[in-house]
Amino acid sequence: MARIVHYINQFFAGVGGEDSAGTGPLLLDGPSGPGRRLAELVAPEHEIVATVWCGDDVAADKVDEIVGLVRSADPDLVVAGPAFTSGRYGLACARVVAAAHQAGVASVASMHEDNPGLDEAGAAPVVASGEVARRMAPSLERLAAGIRRLLAGETLTAEDGRIGAAARLTVVTDDNAATRAVDLALARLGGDAAATEIPLPRFDRVTPAAPVADASTVMLALVSEGGLVVADNPDGLESARATKWLRYPLEDRDALAPGDYMSVHGGFSTAWANEDPHRILPLDAARELEAEGAIGGLLGEYFVTTGNGTSVANARRFGVEWAADLRRSGARAAILTAT
């Protein structure tokens, strides 16, 4: 009998909703929440021996702790979710299975293919869930089938509902890229209409949020990928390939003085940004709008990262984290200045 440890969030563990999103992680004996049904589906061959849950707000940053708890229960397989389209939960599930997989423990997560966490699962398999928790029953059935196959030593494929891109692995080629390019041109001219080395990527289509009905009643936030940090970049924001984002206070400030702020962005000449930091972060205009009553208020801090060669997975994570953070702080509109 294989030992399974199940990862879920605070909501599905029955601990609470947003009010409890900052708690955990915690280890429980046996199955819990959706794990009870999942346990029935994989029995009698396999058993859910423990459940680890963590609050959505803190889980993405406590992956090491979560994986430590998971491994303390000595699992043969780690399962996470289903997370449906819930961004923070999906991100946590993806990171937990990615870390477990990397540590050599078989693992699988379940989420909808639009979940922003999908790309963070690394080389661990993810099977599709429904879009919302109402689709729990069929989602668990598919997940249980995947678990059985994995524990039988098989690999999951699209037929099992596996989603996510196949990893692009670096290989050494016989010919250089120039030779291969001419060969590919000849293949295409010769009638092979599909020949290519790179499959077309699948991009998200983001539906813009509905316009704010009355801007004079909402709190506005300023966020940017323009690399604008305080002088000397004490927190070390990267000029390219950012792996983090930072927050800086705006409270009691009416303007961003040149010299107090600088852009570390490596993708454009920062001379004009440094001459007048408002060119990246329009605090001056926002304060005017606030004074006029055109907006209900301005959030007392801004978020910033560098959008320059940043991986989609990191960019997506920043977006999920920003959205959750802004929602919690009461902001209902944000201006994202892009460079």
Place this chain on the structure above:
Amino acid sequence: MPPGPGWQYAHVALTRLVHQVREVGFGQRTSFADGVLTVSAEQARGLLADEALAAVELSWVSPGQSARIVKVLDAVEPRSKGPGGGGIFPGFVGPARPQGSGETHVLRGATVVTAGFLPRAQEALVDLSGPAAALSPLGATHNLVVEFTPAQGAQWERVDAALRRGALRLAAALAEASLDAAPDAVEELPSPSAGARGGDLPRIGVVTNLQTQGSFKDVFVYGRSFGAGLPTLLDPGELDDGAVVSGQFGHPALKNPTFMHQNHPVVDELRRRHGNDVEFAGLVICPEPVEQGAKELISLFAAKVCAAAGFDAAIVTKEGGGNADADVALKMDALVDLGIQPVGLYAEMAGVDGTGPSVVVAPERATAMVSTGNYDHVLHLPEMEKAYGGEQFALVKAPAAASFEVPTAVVYCALSPLGWGRIAARSG
């Protein structure tokens, strides 16, 4: 009447007289004999002297050494067409007049490399041994590294210009030492479309985008920034003679230093296969502007030039990161719309584990793409005995010679958008 297929360039082909450099050193005077290149450091410092530079330091760094060059800026292959350069590097060393014909002496296996801090330059490295050595063309060449101290109060733009001028002068002077030496090889280079259209061979050309995004991210054609230029046909021989000079220091693995333009891999490949299975249809160079409207204009215009030159297919190359993917994608779609088959060379940005969407801007109607590897693929670099170019490797805040992990993105030309490399990303 617009020129159609079979249109010919009106010039003679170029002959490269190749001198293989086997050994290097410093001496009383600059000379080249029997494969040994000796450099007078005093002469070299004189050629680099400029009021924007307080001091320069010269070192030879050769293949197999336990050595690393960090903060790598431009690299130039020494070349000369005669005394005083004979017109080489037009607009910088020679006068800004069309070049690309006659004879050009090449010191193959040697480079002049500038290394040190400039604003906006992204940290780049070359290892002369270990796993990264094979990923950079400079891992296999004898590199005359020019380190520098800016003059107090000198504007960075002036420092950059002084280094560029000085490195080109130095490269011309080194090759001048080979003018009387018997070459190891004589390479007669076919010119695009010289002679009749080769029967039924498909006419394949190359479209090369030059990243032109302001100071420290600029490329010069005949000594002038190409930023405001429109796509134009260039004879590949003009690349050989240094008509295209790099001042672009972003995205180390995705940059095209002067050395790479002088040895453009797609041009080399089309020359090699000209008359065999392809007819080399020509080279079109394009600026890579930052603004979307300008990107669209340049792309439509480039496709128009390719059509006028009778291309059946075009290999499209870029310079830079994700922004530059848009220039390739727009051109590929514009080419398809004019009935020309495009192939885009793309470095992928697939994330550390290779699972991210790997192309930032993909074409919509054109789909033939070649991979030059994954930008984010992690390399483990061993400790080196000596480092040049700076004390620190800024990206990882470690001593420059230390052992560290870096993304392939920092290795100079490792993902060469001009097609030099032998790595690719494949779906696993």
